[in-house]
Amino acid sequence: MISSSYARPLRYLGRYYSTKIWSDFSKRSETLKLIDPKYEKDLLQGINPDQGPNSLVQPDRRLAYHSPVAIDETFKLAYEYLEGESAKIYAKIDDKKSVEETDRLLVKAEQYNPEVLFNIENSPTQIDREQPVYRKYLQEKWESHDRMLSMQRLEQLHVIPDTMPTLDPKVEVKVKFPHNTVLEFSEWIEPGTILPAFAVDKPPTIQIQEFDRVAENSLYTVLLVNPDTPDLETNTFKTTLQYALTNVPLSNSNNVVGTAKLLDDDFAKQHVAREYEPLVPEKNAQLQRACLWVFRQSSGEIKASIGEEDNFDIREFAQSNSLEAIGAHVWRQQFDRSVNQVRQEYGLPNGRVFHRVRKAHPVIPAGTSNVV
Template identity: 35%
Template sequence: MPRIIGPGISGVVTASRDVLKAGMRRVSASASSNSLSTNIEWPSPSFADSIDPKNSVPDEDLKRIARAMGCAVEDLTAYPNLHNPSQHSKQYITAKGLTIPAYRRTPFMDWRVKMPPATLKSRKSKLAYRHPIGLDQAFKEALGVIEGDRQQKYDKVLKMQDRIDTILQHYNVSRIDQIPDQKARGEAYLASIDIEKLRITAEINNPEVIHQFNSGNSDMKFPVYRHLARQKWEQDDRLLLMDRLESMKVIPDTLATFYPHVDLKIRFPGTTSHWIDPGRIMSTGVTAQAPEFSIQIFEDKPKLYTIVILDPDTPDLENDSYKHTLHYILADVKITGNEPLVDKSLARELVPYLPPHPEKNSGFHRYVVWVFEQPGGERLAVQQRKGKGQIDIDSLLERDGFDIRLFRSAHGLKAVGAHFWRNGYDSKTDGVREKFGLGPGNVYTHKRFQHYEDYRG
């Protein structure tokens, strides 16, 4: 197959194609458990090796590659290369020899060690397996095709990025949304969307990228990992979330239906180390402490969020209905793609956490967590509402009868994530009430009619 070289990033990104032609080097891996040793073929130095700081690579080439991939220069050395297995995979082979579970193997392992395919179940069929003739050559040629396609896409990225930079320099602005001309702003915005798509498709067929993602080693700085994470979330967790929110009437009892944009997870410190599923019934002793939050975003720009927890199932005896009780508000939560865990010390606690304390015979209460995106990435502050005048922020933060719809509209917030759990009265509830000074709760009973006059009123 002829060598495919693009004019933009020649010599570095396509260097791995020449590396394959240079030959293979053999590495002996010895197993620590059964002293089994075998010769495993590894490729020659790859793209990740060529940009090592010890090697002499022009800074301009490194900057151009980083610009094409949408990352910093220092992130290039950690990026999984097309022809070089991850260091994690190499160490795992060295430690375990050939006793690698089928689900932990990468395509590179099967190619070098010549293991039977994972689809073969019986030991007899595995022993009878023979490595197909020409598979090594076909695999290397396939990698060459992927590399050529990758090169062409990165060349297009650089051309489109140059066009955006030209428009920004012409209007002397730093961001696309600051471009005054509507037509030029639309052109630059569409180009930025195409750049993101090209960066994803350039790496989506990289076997090592898929292996790193499945192993939980994703780096959200790169668009391909953000794309894979969002795709997995939309196919699994988001479907479960929306099913629970609608089937248990969280929507529309609190807010109208919405389209989730972030993956919100919660857990409670000290007692549960895993993230809980939406709608799970928890003990009041477990939920006595404020939960920990994980907000996974699928964008490269950090944003500010507000977290609200409320109980829509508080009995309202005067109106023979239910009302909302505010339990927690955490504002100015800064989240990046690589750091989804919420650091409460860096945020602003508007309303302290009030632990759930359902009253006896009041049924299960839903404790709903809403995540709102703050407008413009600015700190949360009360804004002027059209036709309504200024709103007193103290009235918005009252726990009893909290109006989440008014709170959202007054601050111009956008709902992007949701979660909830359930609590009922249990053996720990009275202890929680006493510890936090909440006083004795009510005990609800059904009214029983003793005489016929009671029915007549």
């Protein structure tokens, strides 16, 4: 039987015998219709040759457009056939089906719907991510490019295995810093991008997109670590915990941890286990990696003790709290002119100046430092 927690996306189920299934929203979600209605006539009734398609903005291009010969008749025949097949699939759905089987049938019933296809191509940020068919197409897009790009950067920059041993990504993780006024820094960040200190001086907005259906308020942990903190006593590097969120409730559609949530005192008290502190690389130190990991809390709510933040063992933390790594992101930083300002903003001590060449012995004796 289907759990009541899944009632919303399944409210349109039933047995259908009408072939006009794609125009009937009495039991199907209205989010499956065109998001922008100005395209409805062009898409479903044909394009007026005297006006051209609304999807073309420039008037000269619209007037120069010519539809392929017999496209309207061909489209109508194809539409009626596919709509009829969709109605047959909907007729197989009932409340005795499992959630997984129901989602599979819902995808199959809507995957050729022209309105759904138009929405996913032209309005991907506005679609209803509770609908299985939209998540299916989002997953295909992610797997065709962004998933491979993320894994390439995580392996190329040795985030794997320097922080966690491996990763089989299950979710898309996107990061941006919307407090910036420059688009270069305020839009979604490509993994591996080198960012200045001022661009990351506020907590990031994080989007975690699940493609399988998850229950409302499923819990997640987000950890941001820097595995490139210089450790002068051992002449090597240690891992610093820069940010930690635990027991964060998310769902397929409510999948963003952003400024609005972080400014809410109640949210912060419940979920911010370690306040955000940006990376502030020191002069002549190597590029530092800001490694953001997303975990599913497989055993429900956790009461985690962070432990030593300046020498953080992310693997032990994940294992002891039964956390499943499902996605990751990375950006990089180096010393720049804005580092000292960010240090002052966070009340951090002055940075140090390192020798440009790493030697076999500690570059600075323990307990001493040079001010930048």
